[in-house]
Amino acid sequence: xxxxxxxxxxxxxxxxxxxxxxxxxxxxxxxxxxxxxxxxxxxxxxxxxxxxxxxxxxxxxxxxxxxxxxxxxxxxxxxxxxxxxxxxxxxxxxxxxxxxxxxxxxxxxxxxxxxxxxxxxxxxxxxxxxxxxxxxxxxxxxxxxxxxxxxxxxxxxxxxxxxxxxxxxxxxxxxxxxxxxxxxxxxxxxxxxxxxxxxxxxxxxxxxxxxxxxxxxxxxxxxxxxxxxxxxxxxxxxxxxxxxxxxxxxxxxxxxxxxxxxxxxxxxxxxxxxxxxxxxxxxxxxxxxxxxxxxxxxxxxxxxxxxxxxxxxxxxxxxxxxxxxxxxxxxxxxxxxxxxxxxxxxxxxxxxxxx
Amino acid sequence: xxxxxxxxxxxxxxxxxxxxxxxxxxxxxxxxxxxxxxxxxxxxxxxxxxxxxxxxxxxxxxxxxxxxxxxxxxxxxxxxxxxxxxxxxxxxxxxxxxxxxxxxxxxxxxxxxxxxxxxxxxxxxxxxxxxxxxxxxxxxxxxxxxxxxxxxxxxxxxxxxxxxxxxxxxxxxxxxxxxxxxxx
Numbered sequence: 001x002x003x004x005x006x007x008x009x010x011x012x013x014x015x016x017x018x019x020x021x022x023x024x025x026x027x028x029x030x031x032x033x034x035x036x037x038x039x040x041x042x043x044x045x046x047x048x049x050x051x052x053x054x055x056x057x058x059x060x061x062x063x064x065x066x067x068x069x070x071x072x073x074x075x076x077x078x079x080x081x082x083x084x085x086x087x088x089x090x091x092x093x094x095x096x097x098x099x100x101x102x103x104x105x106x107x108x109x110x111x112x113x114x115x116x117x118x119x120x121x122x123x124x125x126x127x128x129x130x131x132x133x134x135x136x137x138x139x140x141x142x143x144x145x146x147x148x149x150x151x152x153x154x155x156x157x158x159x160x161x162x163x164x165x166x167x168x169x170x171x172x173x174x175x176x177x178x179x180x181x182x183x184x185x186x187x188x189x190x191x192x193x194x195x196x197x198x199x200x201x202x203x204x205x206x207x208x209x210x211x212x213x214x215x216x217x218x219x220x221x222x223x224x225x226x227x228x229x230x231x232x233x234x235x236x237x238x239x240x241x242x243x244x245x246x247x248x249x250x251x252x253x254x255x256x257x258x259x260x261x262x263x264x265x266x267x268x269x270x271x272x273x274x275x276x277x278x279x280x281x282x283x284x285x286x287x288x289x290x291x292x293x294x295x296x297x298x299x300x301x302x303x304x305x306x307x308x309x310x311x312x313x314x315x316x317x318x319x320x321x322x323x324x325x326x327x328x329x330x331x332x333x334x335x336x337x338x339x340x341x342x343x344x345x346x347x348x349x350x351x352x353x354x355x
Numbered sequence: 356x357x358x359x360x361x362x363x364x365x366x367x368x369x370x371x372x373x374x375x376x377x378x379x380x381x382x383x384x385x386x387x388x389x390x391x392x393x394x395x396x397x398x399x400x401x402x403x404x405x406x407x408x409x410x411x412x413x414x415x416x417x418x419x420x421x422x423x424x425x426x427x428x429x430x431x432x433x434x435x436x437x438x439x440x441x442x443x444x445x446x447x448x449x450x451x452x453x454x455x456x457x458x459x460x461x462x463x464x465x466x467x468x469x470x471x472x473x474x475x476x477x478x479x480x481x482x483x484x485x486x487x488x489x490x491x492x493x494x495x496x497x498x499x500x501x502x503x504x505x506x507x508x509x510x511x512x513x514x515x516x517x518x519x520x521x522x523x524x525x526x527x528x529x530x531x532x533x534x535x536x537x538x539x
Contacts, residue, residue: 006379006388006508032394117394178417179375179390181382259417266415338418 007182009146009175010035013079013105016153018045021188022103023074024052026065028084031117032173033107036079049190059084063091063104070100071211073198075157075191079105081173082123083114085131092166093132097213097224099197101160103153104138105169107176110336118336119173121260124313127170128287135225137232139167139239140286142257146180148284154185159239163231164197170286172309174259174338241284242293246272250279252352253297255318256307257283260339264307267344274345276353286314294321301326305348307339308332356386356411358496359419361436363404364428364449369483372509373426374405376487379505380497381409389417402431409496424494426486430454443538447490456535464536465493472527481524488528499525 007015014036017025025045027037037055045051056062062078069076080088085106095102106127110120127140139159143149149171156167194200199209215221245265247253252271256264261282271278281297283290294304303326306315315330322328331347333339360377364370371392378388392405406422408414424445427433430453433446437457440446445463451470469485484506491497503522507515 004382006375006382006390173394174391174417177392177394179378179388180417181388262414263416263418269415340418340420341416342420 004181004183006179007146008035008177008179009149009171010107010177011039012146012150012182012184013153013169013171013176014039014043015184016150017077017103018043018049018051019185019187020154020157021049021075021190022051022077022157023190024054024065024069024076026054026056026062026069026076026078027080028056028059028062030081030084032109032119032176033079033081033105035176036105036107049187051190059087060091063088063095066102066104067091067095067098067100070095070102071098071199073193073195073200075101075103075161077103077105077153077157079107081107081109082111082120085123085126089126089132092138093130093134093136094213095166096132096136096138096228097134098211099164099228100166100211101157101164102166103156103160103169104166105171108170108172110334116336117173119259119338120309120334120336121172121258122310122313122334123170124286124308124310125316127168128289128317136228137165137235137287139163139165139235139288140170141167141241142170142284142286143175144258144261144282144284146175146178146182149175150182150184154188163235165231165235170258172259236288239285240288240290240292242290243282243284244293245280245282247279247281247297249277250297251277251302252279252348253301253304254278254280254307254344254348255283255294255304255314256280257286257314260307260309263339263341264344266341267307267348270341270345271348276348278348283314289317289321291321294318295323298322298325303327303329303352305329305331305351307344309338310334356409356496358409358424358494359422360407360409360424360426361404361422361439362407362426362428363402363432363436366403368403368428369480370403370428371405373483373487374407375509376502376505377409377497378407379508380502381505383501383504384497386410386497387412387414389414391417402429404432404436424490426490428486433457445494447486447493447532449486460536461538462536463493463534463538465489465532466535467528467532469528469531472531473524476520476524476527478520481521484521484524485528485531488525489532490528491525492529492532493534
């Protein structure tokens with residue numbers, strides 16, 4: 001039997017970054033994700049794998065350090081929480097525009113502004129619709145457990161390098177702070193692979209490698225955009241992940257992601273006990289969004305309820321997927337408040353059953 | 356078995372580690388577990404709490420509002436969580452520093468003088484292990500040996516020589532906890 005550890009989400013994320021063979025972590029502390037950098041510092045990573053762990057002077061510096069490391073073909077990761085992630089948006093847009101791989105984790109807290117340090121999902125739209133300027137997408141993974149956090153760090157690096165695109169792990173204060181059982185994957189050695197797109201020093205007879213997100217000629221910038229759009233089509237085709245529960249006989253479907261997906265699952269169980277045929281879809285990739293399954297379900301169920309710890313953000317994507325075929329309602333709490341399974345069930349009964 | 360537990364008290368009483376030790380004990384006994392700490396503004400006010408769930412089945416929601424058991428170690432915690440115990444559930448309270456008794460009559464109530472006992476044992480740091488012992492007496496959800504194994508995981512290795520003392524504390528807790536209200 002493999003060793004099971006009881007770990008905090010943030011610590012597990014940090015351990016997974018080391019084991020995924022990350023070359024560098026750059027970050028700046030902010031609640032509720034400061035345990036990531038604390039854990040990495042305590043691990044003495046330079047001795048363990050040679051991984052660089054650096055506390056930058058700000059979030060802006062940290063994301064630009066990631067940009068630099070990614071430009072050298074290195075596996076780089078940064079983590080922060082909502083206000084800090086807002087600061088990183090310019091850098092993320094540049095990295096996406098320059099087509100470089102990196103991993104960013106957002107342990108979301110309530111906003112706007114400095115908001116609260118309590119858990120929230122109010123950065124959904126920022127994460128899935130770009131966040132910074134320009135036509136770009138992040139691949140967005142939404143773990144619901146500490147185990148998924150660990151697994152998605154590895155997956156995030158794989159996808160980042162497969163598509164040369166930034167990948168965001170959209171977690172929250174619940175998953176970051178809670179402890180659960182985890183099974184860790186074996187250490188992946190750091191790679192010394194030299195990528196032809198990476199700037200590793202020009203050798204005689206070799207062309208310059210230029211990394212830039214600047215094209216002064218609009219014709220060239222359009223080419224970049226077309227290439228990005230083609231890449232996103234591939235991502236949408238290949239990388240959708242979701243978990244479904246009880247959808248075979250479902251008359252209603254709950255849609256919820258991350259920690260809220262777990263709370264909603266409990267609400268679904270309560271609804272089943274009361275005799276309502278409720279199923280659930282939990283998107284594990286938020287971009288690409290599980291459009292196809294929702295569209296298929298829209299042909300046979302009576303309605304959808306999205307449950308989110310925000311003022312109703314993912315509900316927009318669910319409505320696009322359902323495309324007017326069936327009613328799509330929303331229920332949520334925000335500002336750091338967490339809905340209970342009982343109040344979700346109440347909301348469902350009020351909206352669909354008439355209670 | 357599905358035990359939903361809140362442990363609350365002052366910072367420094369070992370509230371968060373009590374939850375961790377029980378959860379690790381659960382891992383050792385092949386249970387599903389989750390642990391969630393208060394990390395928000397209440398931490399700054401000097402009180403701390405954690406929710407621990409130990410279950411035979413996969414845990415869907417780690418956040419709950421009502422509990423099978425509340426272990427309260429100071430008056431503000433009793434005030435906050437007495438009403439959150441499910442009817443028929445269990446409230447365990449430390450007598451030291453309490454200014455009133457629990458009010459409810461639809462739950463089991465147990466008291467433990469763990470603080471006084473820890474002074475008698477000449478080490479107030481084992482206070483929380485005495486409480487754990489008391490809890491396991493009235494809610495025998497885990498084997499003591501697995502809780503000790505859990506403790507070995509939570510305690511840094513340099514403190515492992517204190518494990519026999521902690522085990523003694525658990526047995527002391529088993530001995531001294533008593534019912535104030537027992538439902539049939």
